[in-house]
Amino acid sequence: MKAIILAAGRGFRLRPLTYGIPKPLLPVGGKPVIDFVIDNLLTCKEIDTIYVGVSHMQSMISSYLTHTPRDDVRIETVSTLCWETAGDVRVITVEKEINEPVVVAYGDNVTKMNIDKLVKFHRKMGKMASVALFRVPWKEVSRFGVAKLEKGIITEFIEKPEKGKAPSNLANAGYYVIEPEVISRIPYSKVKMESSLFPKLAAEGELAGLVYELKYWLDIGTIGAYRKANRMMEGILAPPSSRNWRKF
Secondary structure, rough: OOOEOOOOOOHHOOOOHOOOOHHOOOOOOOOHHHHHHHHHOOOOOOOOOEEEOOOOOHHHHHHHHOOOOOOOOOOEEOOOOOOHHHOOOOOOHHHHOOOOOOEEEOOOEEEEEHHHHHHHHHHHOOOOEEEEEEEEOOOHHHHHHHEEOOOEEHHHHOEEEOOOOOOEEEEEEEEEEOOOHHHHHOOOOOHHHHHHHHHHHHHHHOOEEEEEOOOEEEEOOHHHHHHHHHHHHHHHOOOOOOHHOOOO
């Protein structure tokens, strides 16, 4: 099984940090953001290849991934056109000739999630796509894609709903499984999965949703959010043992 990490953003709102460091390699709690995403994907042992879609500082990201290999999985960067979430998925699947269900993950979120559960849920539901969901405070729903869920089926999906119009507080966690038939419907242009495909699939009864109870979910889209993520992770990630420090 193949997975795609969408990491093509240039991180304009994270400047000046991203002048010298690509967004996927920014550390949170001393760990590059992309490593959190890879760790989640590797909970599914069926995934043997991960394609990382990038458009900025590709050589630096490739070098990092080459020097931090993972057992039993191949990780490769793919140059994209920064065509939003759907457009870049289409470009990568065509270039790499992926004709099977694929796991897609967003490369700028920090969380801990068992993706094997999502893959198994997707097969059980038998729909065209399945989205990982988590509950967010009602005051923050306008920041997310929000789903109305009925017995595992998303009946309505609204990207960043206006105040008072969110059907629930179940938000898109940035991980989903999607069938090749859906990917073939994506045009070769700048298209967002959340505002174009997901609402249509929900209307067709072809979008499933699995709710996760997450201990934390952090984005690093802005300098403020990045600082907050690092402060929070200081209390979540244990510091390295002094026994592991090399003595000089």
